[in-house]
Amino acid sequence: MDTDIVATLTPSPVRRIIAVLSLAAVALMLLWIVLVTPPSDLGWLFFLVAGGLGLLWLSWRLWTATEGQxxxxxxxxxxxxxxxxxxxxxxxxxxxxxxxxxxxxxxxxxxxxxxxxxxxxxxxxxxxxxxxxxxxxxxxxxxxxxxxxxxxxxxxxxxxxx
Known part of the structure; x- marks a missing residue:
């Protein structure tokens, strides 16, 4: 990599926080539904748990990926x-x-x-x-x-x- 930097692209702190909080909020809502009113169908239960955990993982990945530039x-x-x-x-x-x-x-x-x-x-x-x-x-x-x-x-x- 050439050391002469022409331009950099750094994440906006506000956009970063809003994006992570949006994903985490949807994840927590899905998991909250499972805890408060668990569906009787195992398919829906699996979908809600997998979706919630997947979105939590994605919000963590977004947070770590946007630390750089x-x-x-x-x-x-x-x-x-x-x-x-x-x-x-x-x-x-x-x-x-x-x-x-x-x-x-x-x-x-x-x-x-x-x-x-x-x-x-x-x-x-x-x-x-x-x-x-x-x-x-x-x-x-x-x-x-x-x-x-x-x-x-x-x-x-x-x-x-x-």
Missing amino acids: IVLTRDGLFDSSGRCLTTIDNIKMVERGPFAFKPSGGFAVQLKEAPGRGWSPGMWWRFGRRLGVGGVTPVAQSKVVAESIILIILEKNNPEPE
């Missing part, structure tokens, strides 16, 4: 642990429009080659040749990172004559 360098996008989300050379197109399939307040990237699936709740996801960045991140920071990626690609593809 996403870093853009001239080499690519990385998370704060150094994991490469994609290289700049693998980016085909950046999508920021209102009708793009992207995370809330973020942007989507079409990749040339599929590097494999990955997911960090509230921060990014990668499936096939698509990478979504955003979720609990501020819209302004996401826009800066997306614009910076476009500028880096333009600089690489159109070097200035000397």
Whole structure:
């Protein structure tokens, strides 16, 4: 990873807390239903318990995943642990429009080659040749990172004559 950081994408504390509390509240409601008025059908009981525990796990994953940040360098996008989300050379197109399939307040990237699936709740996801960045991140920071990626690609593809 290149050490020259171009831009960073840090989770918004308010969005982070609201997202985690929303998931945890639904999880606790499902588990409360099981404790107060357990359904007589075992299928529904299993569904409520599994759903509640699954949402508690997901809220914990969201809390831990949003402790870090996403870093853009001239080499690519990385998370704060150094994991490469994609290289700049693998980016085909950046999508920021209102009708793009992207995370809330973020942007989507079409990749040339599929590097494999990955997911960090509230921060990014990668499936096939698509990478979504955003979720609990501020819209302004996401826009800066997306614009910076476009500028880096333009600089690489159109070097200035000397």
